[in-house]
Amino acid sequence: MDLEFFLVAPLAVLFAGVSKGGFGGSVAFVASAILALVIPPAQAVGLMLPLLMLMDLATLRPFWGQWDMAQARILILGGLPGIAMGLALFSVISDDMLRVLLGVIAIGFVLWRNWPWATTRQTAFPKSVGYVAGFVAGLTSFISHAGGPPAAMYLLPQGMGKTRYHATVTLVFWVINALKFVPYAFLGIFTYELFIADLMLAPVALIGVWIGVRVHDVIPEAVFFPFIYFCLAATGVKLIFDALT
Template sequence: METEIFVVAAIAVLFAGISKGGFGGSVAFVSSAILAIVMKPSDAVGLMLPLLMLMDVGTLRPFWKQWDSTQAKILILGGLPGLLLGAALFTVIDDDMLRLLLGVISLAFVLWRIWPRTVVSDVTFSSRTGFLAGAVSGFTSFVSHAGGPPAAMYLLPQGLGKTRYHATVTLVFWVINALKFIPYAVLGIFTYQTLLADLFLAPIALLGVWIGVKAHHIIPEQLFFRVTYICLACTGAKLIWDALT
């Protein structure tokens, strides 16, 4: 891996670790989007999966058993058909289509988060809606590691509280990311170069998780997410431009 690409990868992985460790992980997929600018998108998602799995393990311990088991089961079971659909898409998609998909998902997430809307605190969703959110989450997670937003749309109105929400998301994607590993290997998404890079990036991933866990109670969420939205908007626009041109 070239030095410039490795530096970009290190920054992206550190950011993903912070998101995973302290802020629910819903924006950790920005790392894949950033990497897709400097390398093949399929290599980018292949590079990130082992690191995301490592981050999941690092994040589970400080939030152990603080999750909502019922909500986690709903999302995980719903995610299974989404994973299958994502694997099927990967057999026919090319790099430009994947760049376009990553870019659209990035911009759609930013628009969803900044679009003015009325928040009703006592609204909750049914388990059927949870299964649907899980299916969408499984699909977007497989193709771009962007499973967080659909899961967040379902979980946020459930009134879980900051820490319980974060612990539930952590558990859900620990399972979903583990389930993705074998299909990724079968589809040839992993390469020798990405796995070798993972060995060097693993300490950075764990450092990011450690920073995120500490920042969970220190850094205002609004500040963290505002910076993230700017990064996602610029990255998404760049990916769409590259895909179309």
């Protein structure tokens, strides 16, 4: 935990908190990608999990009961085997492979969200697609906390309002993140140093959630997300470049 870490980590955690608190958390995984620029990727995901669990817990209360339970159940049930697959694969993936995975997911999500069909498609996906999306969400969430994009790809065409969508995503990842804790501990990802860093960054996480909840109905996505997409794409390119060089 050097000066570079303390310059980068609070901004990454604050961003994740704002995303979790008010914007569905679909891009909260960018915090892990940003942290992977200054610490090993495995440590980045280990550092973020307790903070993400804290953010989920803080976000549940203001949006309690506003979720779509049927859709949440589909994603959670699909996510269980995805978490198991992530546990099986995590120990054989190197830091550079994790960097490439994070980078590809980051750039792919930006391309998907800005592709013409992504904003015009109105047909809701069937349940079978939801289970597949849940599996991918569980897998990518376990490996890199990047379960938001596949969950968003399934939920966005379902025709939910912004608040219902946000509450559903919050519930899904509150459960998925809680289920990841014991396997992470089993893999030995958590360390005393990460625990101290989590304690120091917890207030930043809660401040981010508070900001996100307050601006949920104020800042339009048309303003918020273009900036996120730019940061996400730039981070993805940097991670892939670092891994390949």
